[in-house]
Amino acid sequence: MKPESIKTLDDVAKIPFTVKTDLRDNYPLGILAVPPHRLYCLHASSGTTGKPIVVAYTRRDLECWTRLMGRTFDVAGVRKGDIVQNMYGYGLFTGGLGFHYGARAVGATVVPSSVGNTKRQLMLMKDLRSTVAACTPSYMVYLCEASRAEGYSPRTDFVLKIGLFGAEPWSEEARKRIEDTFGLRAHDCFGMSELYGPGVAIECDQRNGLHVWGDEFLVETINPDTGEVLEPGSEGELVFTMLSREAMPLLRYRTRDLSRVFEEECACGRYHSRIQRIKGRSDDMLIIGGVNIFPSQVEHVLMNVRGLGDQYQIVVSHEELDRLAVKVEAPQGRLNDFELLKKVQTDLFATLGIRTRVELVEEGSLPRLEGKAKRVVDLRPKE
Numbered sequence: 001m002k003p004e005s006i007k008t009l010d011d012v013a014k015i016p017f018t019v020k021t022d023l024r025d026n027y028p029l030g031i032l033a034v035p036p037h038r039l040y041c042l043h044a045s046s047g048t049t050g051k052p053i054v055v056a057y058t059r060r061d062l063e064c065w066t067r068l069m070g071r072t073f074d075v076a077g078v079r080k081g082d083i084v085q086n087m088y089g090y091g092l093f094t095g096g097l098g099f100h101y102g103a104r105a106v107g108a109t110v111v112p113s114s115v116g117n118t119k120r121q122l123m124l125m126k127d128l129r130s131t132v133a134a135c136t137p138s139y140m141v142y143l144c145e146a147s148r149a150e151g152y153s154p155r156t157d158f159v160l161k162i163g164l165f166g167a168e169p170w171s172e173e174a175r176k177r178i179e180d181t182f183g184l185r186a187h188d189c190f191g192m193s194e195l196y197g198p199g200v201a202i203e204c205d206q207r208n209g210l211h212v213w214g215d216e217f218l219v220e221t222i223n224p225d226t227g228e229v230l231e232p233g234s235e236g237e238l239v240f241t242m243l244s245r246e247a248m249p250l251l252r253y254r255t256r257d258l259s260r261v262f263e264e265e266c267a268c269g270r271y272h273s274r275i276q277r278i279k280g281r282s283d284d285m286l287i288i289g290g291v292n293i294f295p296s297q298v299e300h301v302l303m304n305v306r307g308l309g310d311q312y313q314i315v316v317s318h319e320e321l322d323r324l325a326v327k328v329e330a331p332q333g334r335l336n337d338f339e340l341l342k343k344v345q346t347d348l349f350a351t352l353g354i355r356t357r358v359e360l361v362e363e364g365s366l367p368r369l370e371g372k373a374k375r376v377v378d379l380r381p382k383e
């Protein structure tokens with residue numbers, strides 16, 4: 001394949017895909033497209049096992065990422081004078097610095113409080129009068145509960161107006177809970193380290209999908225089984241090609257995320273294509289007794305049942321057959337509420353189509369994670 005082989009957009013389909021294992025196999029810097037002395041900084045994915053994926057940036061790449069992040073903040077309505085409490089992890093993870101650069105690019109004041117230390121986080125949020133919260137949605141849902149437990153009255157003690165939440169899929173119900181608790185407007189943002197980091201796509205005020213910055217990212221959807229390119233509007237795996245990246249210009253990078261692409265102009269006036277909010281990563285999809293289940297579907301059901309706490313865990317096991325259990329927190333007085341238990345069970349069955357064992361557990365008993373949520377425990381033996 002030569003650059004001359006690509007003359008029209010349709011020719012892009014001739015380019016082979018790049019997949020995550022290509023990056024792993026070339027650890028740490030085997031796929032650079034520039035000499036190493038041109039690198040300006042490095043980040044790495046949060047691999048829990050084995051070697052991480054190292055991502056590299058030239059000075060120009062970093063400027064481009066900063067510009068895209070600045071635009072991302074601008075679309076969400078963040079301006080000079082706003083105080084951005086950045087609760088994404090600072091370090092090798094691209095979330096912390098990515099949002100940091102974006103806040104500075106729009107001229108806002110950034111508070112690099114990073115992830116964790118919830119008590120101090122809430123204290124700063126109140127005392128510094130933070131107007132923008134940036135963190136993972138699961139941490140913000142956790143703050144809904146934690147702020148009340150710490151004696152705050154979220155709508156009067158805090159002045160948050162805007163939330164920028166991403167790095168993991170989250171449900172509309174989680175959005176409603178965050179907005180109702182803090183009285184802010186929550187925007188979904190999408191990105192991944194391989195594609196600079198956060199700032200690939202963001203919801204505008206219409207919130208009818210996330211605008212993908214089309215001057216930097218060419219987005220396609222493909223059938224994940226056959227690799228065939230799908231028409232706009234059909235559900236498939238998102239594939240991105242970066243148009244100006246220097247250090248690591250990934251071509252047709254397979255994300256494993258399932259979504260749709262809409263090309264029509266948005267009511268906000270922007271022409272950048274939109275992707276539908278991510279339902280789940282094809283890697284996160286559980287296959288239980290032959291049925292496909294996304295953890296977000298379980299969250300959707302739980303958030304709609306009144307009387308439950310904020311935290312839950314999905315446990316998959318195998319005893320002759322695959323079994324699905326959901327542990328969900330409930331207030332002390334409702335732990336033995338059989339009606340509540342039955343309602344959860346019935347609603348889960350209606351959505352998932354399989355039987356689930358539901359357990360109501362004491363509030364505070366499920367593990368609290370201050371970064372990305374680990375909602376699924378799969379106890380099935382690995383082959």
Ligand SMILES: [Zn+2]
Pocket residue numbers: 204205206211266267268269270
């Ligand atoms: Zn729009």
